[in-house]
Amino acid sequence: xxxxxxxxxxxxxxALQPNVLFYAVLGCVVGTMVGVLPGLGPxxxxxxxxxxxxxxxxxxxxxxxxxxxxxxxxxxxxxxxxMRIPGEAASVITCVDxxxxxxxxxxxxxxAIAALASFVAGTLSVIALMLLAxxxxxxxxxxxxxxxxxxxxxxxxVLSYMSSGRASKTLAMxxxxxLLGTVGIDVMSGFHRFTYGVTDLADGxxxxxxxxxxxxxxxxxxxxxxxxxxxxxxxxxxELVPSREELRRSVGPCLRGSVLGFLIGIVPxxxxxxxxxxxxxxxxxxxxxxxxxxxxxxxxxxxxESANNAAASGxxxxxxxLGLPSGPVPAVLLAAIMVHGVAPGPLLMDQHPQLVWGFxxxxxxxxxxxxxxxxxxxxxxxNVLRIPYGYLYPSIVVFCVLGVYAVNGSAVDVWIMLAMGxxxxxxxxxxxxxxxxxLGLILSPMLEMxxxxxxxxxxxxxxxxxxxxxxxxxxxGLAALLALNLARAFAPARRGWRERAGLGPTQG
Amino acid sequence: xxSEGGGDSAAAAKPGFWxxxxxxxxxxxAAGAAAAAETRGLPFGTLGRPGPGYTPLVYxxxxxxxxxxxxxxxxxxALGALRWGEIKHAAMILAAVAFAAAAIDRLGxxxxxxxxxxxxxxxxxxxxxxxxALVALGLSFGTHFVFWTLLRVPLPAGPFGL
Numbered sequence: 001x002x003x004x005x006x007x008x009x010x011x012x013x014x015a016l017q018p019n020v021l022f023y024a025v026l027g028c029v030v031g032t033m034v035g036v037l038p039g040l041g042p043x044x045x046x047x048x049x050x051x052x053x054x055x056x057x058x059x060x061x062x063x064x065x066x067x068x069x070x071x072x073x074x075x076x077x078x079x080x081x082x083m084r085i086p087g088e089a090a091s092v093i094t095c096v097d098x099x100x101x102x103x104x105x106x107x108x109x110x111x112a113i114a115a116l117a118s119f120v121a122g123t124l125s126v127i128a129l130m131l132l133a134x135x136x137x138x139x140x141x142x143x144x145x146x147x148x149x150x151x152x153x154x155x156x157x158v159l160s161y162m163s164s165g166r167a168s169k170t171l172a173m174x175x176x177x178x179l180l181g182t183v184g185i186d187v188m189s190g191f192h193r194f195t196y197g198v199t200d201l202a203d204g205x206x207x208x209x210x211x212x213x214x215x216x217x218x219x220x221x222x223x224x225x226x227x228x229x230x231x232x233x234x235x236x237x238x239e240l241v242p243s244r245e246e247l248r249r250s251v252g253p254c255l256r257g258s259v260l261g262f263l264i265g266i267v268p269x270x271x272x273x274x275x276x277x278x279x280x281x282x283x284x285x286x287x288x289x290x291x292x293x294x295x296x297x298x299x300x301x302x303x304x305e306s307a308n309n310a311a312a313s314g315x316x317x318x319x320x321x322l323g324l325p326s327g328p329v330p331a332v333l334l335a336a337i338m339v340h341g342v343a344p345g346p347l348l349m350d351q352h353p354q355l356v357w358g359f360x361x362x363x364x365x366x367x368x369x370x371x372x373x374x375x376x377x378x379x380x381x382x383n384v385l386r387i388p389y390g391y392l393y394p395s396i397v398v399f400c401v402l403g404v405y406a407v408n409g410s411a412v413d414v415w416i417m418l419a420m421g422x423x424x425x426x427x428x429x430x431x432x433x434x435x436x437x438x439l440g441l442i443l444s445p446m447l448e449m450x451x452x453x454x455x456x457x458x459x460x461x462x463x464x465x466x467x468x469x470x471x472x473x474x475x476x477g478l479a480a481l482l483a484l485n486l487a488r489a490f491a492p493a494r495r496g497w498r499e500r501a502g503l504g505p506t507q508g
Numbered sequence: 509x510x511s512e513g514g515g516d517s518a519a520a521a522k523p524g525f526w527x528x529x530x531x532x533x534x535x536x537x538a539a540g541a542a543a544a545a546e547t548r549g550l551p552f553g554t555l556g557r558p559g560p561g562y563t564p565l566v567y568x569x570x571x572x573x574x575x576x577x578x579x580x581x582x583x584x585x586a587l588g589a590l591r592w593g594e595i596k597h598a599a600m601i602l603a604a605v606a607f608a609a610a611a612i613d614r615l616g617x618x619x620x621x622x623x624x625x626x627x628x629x630x631x632x633x634x635x636x637x638x639x640x641a642l643v644a645l646g647l648s649f650g651t652h653f654v655f656w657t658l659l660r661v662p663l664p665a666g667p668f669g670l
Contacts, residue, residue: 052655178570193550397625415609
């Protein structure tokens with residue numbers, strides 16, 4: 001514990017430097033604007049603005065990008081509450097009761113509750129991250145290639161079990177991502193795979209063009225040609241104060257949402273989206289007045305908002321401790337620090353304490369910045385929605401092309417984004433989730449490398465995965481989850497708890 | 509933002525044979541089979557010493573099997589129940605991005621973005637000429653100034669240094 005506090009003090013000494021502080025504030029402000037815009041979620045926002053971080057130090061780069069992440073999460077809830085327009089997917093459930101509160105004249109209070117819940121959850125989950133990541137990194141130092149291979153396989157299967165929709169669809173998308181991840185030079189043999197003579201493909205498909213295509217461009221394709229801009233409701237400052245009763249009713253959901261969100265955040269998948277649905281389901285079940293849900297129940301705002309913010313921090317645990325992304329956003333953040341020559345993995349905390357602890361400390365600061373900056377400026381941010389979509393989406397398309405091109409200076413990346421945008425459009429129309437594709441793409445080279453190294457260690461015997469306790473336990477978990485998935489497929493009567501928790505196929 | 513035009517929730521009462529799931533399943537089977545076929549030119553190795561063709565073949569086969577599971581599963585959305593109202597817009601946006609990908613190294617960043625934005629705002633969205641020109645100019649030259657001049661992100665120049 002004293003070591004952790006010393007490290008945190010080091011982190012604050014980094015995060016409170018004027019230039020780092022500036023980028024934390026800038027990230028929060030830019031992220032809020034990104035979150036407010038329909039069609040740009042945290043992932044697309046981070047991917048598009050990644051080139052902004054190239055000229056920065058690794059610490060300021062990750063602080064800026066994580067600020068964009070939090071800001072986008074926050075901005076998404078603002079438009080959900082005021083206009084019933086979810087700026088990003090995690091805020092979809094906040095629309096229900098948040099907007100109902102607005103219709104009852106309590107929109108300002110709903111915004112304040114959302115901000116306070118996000119702040120409390122953000123702070124509690126950063127404390128949990130701080131306490132959990134270092135010991136996990138120590139344990140991970142004992143991991144060899146078999147453990148990493150088993151962990152990655154387990155992660156992909158957990159994703160299929162936890163994500164919304166059918167497990168077969170999620171697994172298919174993960175397999176597609178794994179397949180896309182094999183494009184390029186095979187690191188074990190040097191063979192070119194699926195490159196068709198295009199030298200730019202030798203390094204494989206980049207995370208940024210794939211993510212921007214699947215999440216940014218496909219969203220624009222889905223919503224382009226929509227109607228007129230919405231009526232913008234701007235609450236006055238005095239309306240932002242919640243009543244005592246509203247605050248009292250928010251405490252429990254906020255604390256439960258924080259715990260739930262953080263735990264779900266560690267698990268691979270679209271954690272911030274899933275956690276908000278699960279929290280809503282839990283609060284509705286625990287409430288003495290479930291009939292109020294959907295009609296402006298403050299618990300329906302506090303729970304999901306705390307859960308999705310806590311999940312955002314929870315997702316950083318495997319990223320910092322193991323060097324493994326649990327979702328697309330941590331993957332892009334890892335890519336951002338790798339651009340600066342920093343290698344992710346269990347040694348990251350030992351080798352780059354200033355980066356890791358500066359990042360953790362900046363998360364505390366980011367939460368405070370969002371609380372004190374965004375509530376007074378909420379009227380300013382929602383003005384972004386006054387821009388007619390006919391002008392707005394062409395601007396986003398320009399940023400998509402710019403952001404993708406700037407990473408490698410390659411037009412091939414723009415073609416990849418185009419192909420992924422078209423594929424994402426079709427697949428999302430048919431109800432497929434895109435997050436597993438990106439996760440599979442990122443894990444594919446690591447998985448193949450770990451598998452190859454494991455087999456090299458064992459002289460070609462797969463028994464190595466069953467002779468090492470940690471790998472065996474992970475494979476046991478994997479088998480159990482696959483069995484549960486199969487049981488669900490053949491026993492429809494057992495489909496209850498996932499739907500009740502918000503993970504049913506009807507949830508987006 | 510949940511803007512999918514269909515998905516499971518839009519399942520019609522009697523979707524018929526050609527559901528979204530069937531089409532998606534067929535597409536996944538085709539993708540898996542194509543990937544598996546493409547690995548014929550790569551050494552497979554052995555199970556104990558996998559070659560470069562091993563994992564793509566495994567992933568392609570998994571995709572193929574899961575495509576069959578999805579395609580043969582019950583339920584799903586009738587193709588007719590999916591709303592495709594935005595498809596014309598989507599096709600034009602994709603065409604504009606394809607132009608940008610083809611032109612950016614030849615015409616340079618500013619001219620390409622100017623043409624891209626002007627096409628989307630003026631031709632696709634049919635906005636008045638003056639605002640279209642102003643927004644397109646602002647976007648192309650503004651982003652170039654921020655990213656190239658201020659942030660030193662390398663962006664290609666075209667004819668006349670534009």
